[in-house]
Amino acid sequence: MSENINTLAELSAASLASSPARTRLTYLFDDGKFTELDAYVKDGSELTGVITAFGYVEGNPAYAFSQNIDVKNGAVTEAATNKIAKVYDLAAKTGVPVVGIYDSFGADVSDGAKALKAYGELLMWSSNLSGVVPQIAVVAGVCAGCAAMLAESADFTVMTKDAQLYVAPNSDIKDSAENAAKNGTASLVCADDKEAVEAAKNILLKLPQNNLSPVPMYEFADPTGIPAGDAESVAAAICDGDSVLELNADYGKAAYTALASIGGATVGITATNKTNDALTSDDCSKIARFVRICDSYAIPVITLVDTEGFAANDATEVQGAVKNMAKLAHAYAEATTIKISVVIGKAYGPAYIALAGKGANADISYAVPSAVISPLNPVTAVEFMEHDELKGASDLTAERKALADKYADTKASASYAAVSGCVDGIVEPAQIRETLINSIEIMAGKRISRLPKKHSNIQL
Structure with missing residues (x-):
């Protein structure tokens, strides 16, 4: 009996130990407080490389998972993916958004086919929830392989400037945050993990809780100035x-x-x-x-x-x-x-x-x-419709422009x-x-x- 108590005490101490994964969750939830799920689930002799939790974001409920780079470099195992799957399941049942914080070098190769099967289930969950509850991905480190596909299944992806997002580990091109922003993979790039989580919160606050909820309503300030320019x-x-x-x-x-x-x-x-x-x-x-x-x-x-x-x-x-x-x-x-x-x-x-x-x-x-609303650029339009009027013009460019301006002011x-x-x-x-x-x-x-x-x- 005493041995079991000691083991539980050790697990409790380990689950509460400070880590980047846990710190990032404190950035997300109000007052840094959250309720952890499956805190004692283990992979062999160690706790899993992911922390799952729920709490409130500006008073609204949210679920989250945060990969723990301190455990086997965040390697994803069957046990870890089962924890994340539970988060998706609860989100589906309650109509509550999910925030995923990624920091892992990928699946644990020692877990073999089990990890791959579990990843497949996560992709299914994310796909089924797409358009049902908002999903925000925060890439705070390496997000590789199947995890990269999972992150990109979210509605929006936020990356830190030093993060990497890629599928092929041997590729010469590791998708840096800068490149991910240019090719549309990353919605936002932030200086560090705290700023990235804050950005995810900002996006989340602009979205309804789910596809059956009304859009959020807030107190607002009037804009300044009159619309002009771009x-x-x-x-x-x-x-x-x-x-x-x-x-x-x-x-x-x-x-x-x-x-x-x-x-x-x-x-x-x-x-x-x-x-x-x-x-x-x-x-x-x-x-x-x-x-x-x-x-x-x-x-x-x-x-x-x-x-x-x-x-x-x-x-x-x-x-x-x-x-x-x-x-x-x-x-x-x-x-x-x-x-x-x-x-x-x-x-x-x-x-x-x-x-x-x-x-x-x-x-x-x-x-x-x-x-100016026209089927064609006004210059092209007058070439088609008023070409005869351009014949014999001493200054063809000026005459074409004059006709185009007239067309824009009348028929367009x-x-x-x-x-x-x-x-x-x-x-x-x-x-x-x-x-x-x-x-x-x-x-x-x-x-x-x-x-x-x-x-x-x-x-x-």
């Missing part, structure tokens, strides 16, 4: 003060995605003129992915449109970018959440249809008075689009915020039914 500054000017959290800033740089709040309610902001470049394959993939996440949790999507369209060049065709362009259009069309678009500059051709087209891709569409103007039914209204820049608040409120009861099917078959 879409990024417009987003900051129309959203609540200090509420904008840009995501994937270094990926698809002609596009902009952010979680924010307007009138105290969470919204997703997408915009298209961060660099004034045409939209590439990466830009399309970035926006499509973000729209699908917002739609999963019924977060209204506000799209600010200012683009000359999709990139059209040899490189685009070689890369098969049209696949991601179709994916972008499909993400909007499939989404049943509130979708409101505002053309704040240019909206040409297929890009207008994909991002701001009334009906399937936007419930309500607005334009500022200076917007915001007023012409409104008369034609392409937009629902024309709003002054200073009125965009109020118009959006009113539109979101009136659309709050939106209900829509789709044809019965398992899933769409657009190439993702």
